[in-house]
Amino acid sequence: MKVLAPKPRPPMRTPKGTPLGAEEIADLEDWEPELHRGPSLQVLVTRMERAVLESLCEGKSNRMIARDYGLSEDTVKSHLRNVMAKIGARDRTHAVSLVWSGVVTVKVASVTVTKRCPHPEAHALAA
Numbered sequence: 001m002k003v004l005a006p007k008p009r010p011p012m013r014t015p016k017g018t019p020l021g022a023e024e025i026a027d028l029e030d031w032e033p034e035l036h037r038g039p040s041l042q043v044l045v046t047r048m049e050r051a052v053l054e055s056l057c058e059g060k061s062n063r064m065i066a067r068d069y070g071l072s073e074d075t076v077k078s079h080l081r082n083v084m085a086k087i088g089a090r091d092r093t094h095a096v097s098l099v100w101s102g103v104v105t106v107k108v109a110s111v112t113v114t115k116r117c118p119h120p121e122a123h124a125l126a127a
Contacts (some may be wrong), residue, residue, distance in 0.1 A: 044108070046079075052079040062077060
């Protein structure tokens, strides 16, 4: 049986193609992305979409999220698909990136439900 060994990683290179030195690599390891400084896009989502997105930002898989909230994996996928469409994300990683960088601010939409009586004439007769 043939055992596959990982291929050695090629050296990191500059845009001109020359290999990076130890100091340049050390600088890259300390690099952090710059946070978005402009106004963020505010997106309204449901409570469950926000909860699923927060779990995604914590690095949880669909299966873990489903278990945490007592949902099926398909329901989690549906919530993620909806929230990613709302924030304009291409994929899961892009969604997390948009939230963490501050480009998108996610807020829960407040919904007011008013029930209407199916028989309003009964109230008119009672008055």
